[in-house]
Amino acid sequence: MPFIIDASSATPPFEQLRQQVIEQVRSGELAPGARLSPVRALAEQLGLAANTVARAYRELEADGVIETRGRAGSFIAAHGDATQQQAQLAAIAFAERMQHLGVARDDALALARAALDR
Missing domain, CATH: 1.10.10.10 (Winged helix-like DNA-binding domain superfamily/Winged helix DNA-binding domain)
Structure with a gap:
């Protein structure tokens, strides 16, 4: 930046x-x-x-x-409408947790995709 x-x-x-x-x-x-x-x-x-x-x-x-x-x-x-803001906040929390756990980016994305496909 x-x-x-x-x-x-x-x-x-x-x-x-x-x-x-x-x-x-x-x-x-x-x-x-x-x-x-x-x-x-x-x-x-x-x-x-x-x-x-x-x-x-x-x-x-x-x-x-x-x-x-x-x-x-x-x-x-987070910005946008209230639903979009909540989704952004959830995504941020997920990303921060994955980083804290040391989960690789590709693995974290695979976990998110699998969860969305349930």
Whole structure:
């Protein structure tokens, strides 16, 4: 998820970052459940103050684009209608559990397919 900040732009850096996250969510490049870089790490990477990235994250959270899970970090929020949101949350929970268990991606997908075919 590369972000580029144009220092010569009239658009403030926090807004440039906010807009790029939204665009990547819309394009599918950032999928629901994707973990965003920690504020300080992203600030350092982009050459910004941590408060600038934190402001972008706060505004994205207020808009429902991301959710913050305390020390676990910030993640792209589920979006769409209520049924779609619940399905996305279930898929995220499944993926996180499979990763925690050390199940390979292809094996996890096979398990999901088998469960759906029941």
